[in-house]
Amino acid sequence: MNNFAYAQPRRLESLLALLSPTPGETEVLAGGTDLVGLLRERVLTPERVVNVCDVEELQGVHEVPEGGALALGAAMRLDELHEHPLLESYTALHQAICGLRSLQYQAQSTLGGELCRRPRCWYFRAGHGLLADGGRLIREGDNRYHAIFDNAGPAKFVSASRLAPALIALDARAVLVGPEPEYLSVVPLEELYQTPIDESQRETILQPNQVLAQILLPQADASAAVASAAYEVRHGEGPDDPLAAAAVSLQIESGVVRQAKLVLGQVAPTPRVADTASRLLVGHAVDQLRAEAAGRAAVADATPLSRNEYKVQLAEVAATRAILKAAGLATGGFDE
Amino acid sequence: MKQSTSASPPASGFTRRKFLQGSGAAAAATVLATTGGEALADHHGDEVIAGETTITLHVNGQNRQAVVEPRTTLLEVLRYQFELTGAKPVSADGSSGASTVLxxxxxxxxSTLLALSVRDKKIETVESVSQRNSGAVPAAFVEYDAQQCGxxxxxxxxxxxxxxxxxxxxxxxxxRAGLNGNxxxxGTYANVLQAVIALVKGGPRG
Structure with missing residues (x-):
């Protein structure tokens, strides 16, 4: 590991002042489960690392004063989210956290850190850059775990966050702050992610001196209860990343879906909102055939690479089973 | 690198309100502004640490001094300064779980915690954790042959x-799900599982 300077500020204002506007000069450290490995392998070589875990503004779950939303501090640990009484009804979020299936990751990873996890692409992790020579290494090489959507440009990695599909399905918004504490913008969580077009960009829209401070979740309304679920297709037992994932939220009235939002994970450089498939669910009762039709629609425009066509079927299955799971129907798959 | 230690006001003539973008931004700003009380005076705060520094870590009930750089991991301090060699260096990214501590x-x-980040924390290693409940966990591992190379x-x-x-x-x-991080x-999983089942049922020695 290269050496670097280190700071562990307590206030958001101090945190932002410690971050450099120059890309790569400073890195934000949260739980450490991702960044410390990247530092050790010299994939990232910042001059300064700033630990956000003690920043007070990034802690806890708060009701937003105007009502209608909960603000989740980005430095909260995943096990704290899982056990928080105000978050009980967000089923997809809990299923995604449980899906990590490692006590250590649940206790150590933070909400913001998990959402900003760097891609697991083995070319990126081996030091070939986020795009791996403009995508050439991935196009010509071993791309079995790479993107099956949105992969025509140089970016062919898959978005690494396992909470993002669930939170996007739940209509979460991201609160970004910086470079000054007064500069604050709120974006739908799906807009936090971008498909980079060159090595000067990363996989989120965060500037080097900007931080993800909070996640806003719409508060459950008793008159329009939302059912949600997350489903991951995994290789087997073990801490590996899923091969495909999906999450969905369904607003069901009198047995009929009024609103639906289906999101695929691990299939594109960003979490992928499946609009067409979501629309197929609206106005109908969820049953096996309807869920399968939506699953097929979710992957209809997939463009697999040379070695990952198998992921198309896995993504279809993940979408179908997430929908069935949210509706309380048997998925036909293995799931804890 | 710019060594600014305090945030300066926006350079342009915009008012604060101008920088709140997106629906819910004003409400989110209120939450951020009201979260957190006074910063503790004795906290490490905004101090930037570079090079070697001596810190105190609270390990297994004792305060111990370590000389660390910002890049030094907790695992390196435990193994090479405190001679607590139970936690093992297996994976740089922590994916093996071999360096698990409390x-x-x-x-x-x-392996994925910087030593500087666990000042003020209570650290317990296997050397102490394994003694709890009269050493019931190691005893179950022995009873059910839950290790091979160890x-x-x-x-x-x-x-x-x-x-x-x-x-x-x-x-x-x-x-099975809970121990997935190790x-x-x-391939001793089946025997580890048997050992833990025995512990749930009351331990191999009652």
């Missing part, structure tokens, strides 16, 4: 203790 009672990976075992022992503290009546499925290349 930080304020929660299982975390010493390299992953200390990480498993800490993870099992943390898991059982939280899930004393865990089912088999819960045990990898054993010898």
């Amino acid at each position: 930080i304020d009672g929660k299982p975390m990976m010493a 390299f992953c075992t200390p990480g498993f022992v800490v993870a099992v203790r943390a898991f059982l503290d939280k899930n004393p009546n865990a089912s088999e499925a819960e045990i 990898v054993c290349r010898c």
